[in-house]
Amino acid sequence: EVQLMESGGGSVQTGGSLRLSCAASGYTYGSFSMGWFRQAPGKEREGVAGINSNNFAAYADSVKGRFAISYDNAKNTLYLQMNNLKPEDTAMYYCAKQPSLMASWLLLPSKYDYWGRGIQVTVSS
Numbered sequence: 726e727v728q729l730m731e732s733g734g735g736s737v738q739t740g741g742s743l744r745l746s747c748a749a750s751g752y753t754y755g756s757f758s759m760g761w762f763r764q765a766p767g768k769e770r771e772g773v774a775g776i777n778s779n780n781f782a783a784y785a786d787s788v789k790g791r792f793a794i795s796y797d798n799a800k801n802t803l804y805l806q807m808n809n810l811k812p813e814d815t816a817m818y819y820c821a822k823q824p825s826l827m828a829s830w831l832l833l834p835s836k837y838d839y840w841g842r843g844i845q846v847t848v849s850s
Contacts, residue, residue, distance in 0.1 A: 734844035747803040747820030763816035772832025
């Protein structure tokens, strides 16, 4: 069993930065992919960024050049550095984990088995 706990959300103004963290516990060995997803009210959950244990990363077009995903193996922690935030980035952000290394699956919510509870990010204009 895997447990995921997000932290680092909050409220910022347009152009500001936040860093989200996701601490993984439980079974943290072997190959895996982890991702960040977000869901705004009335919208479907969408993939923001994903990374696998081969250190291959993928990003949604809407965040390329602004967000950076990384994973610290020693701390079993996933990060999402978010810069130049925009009001349209406002959403609940979730981290998730799956045992696959498939790069094409990194941004697909349906491929992930374990999810955190989510954390709110609000960007005001």
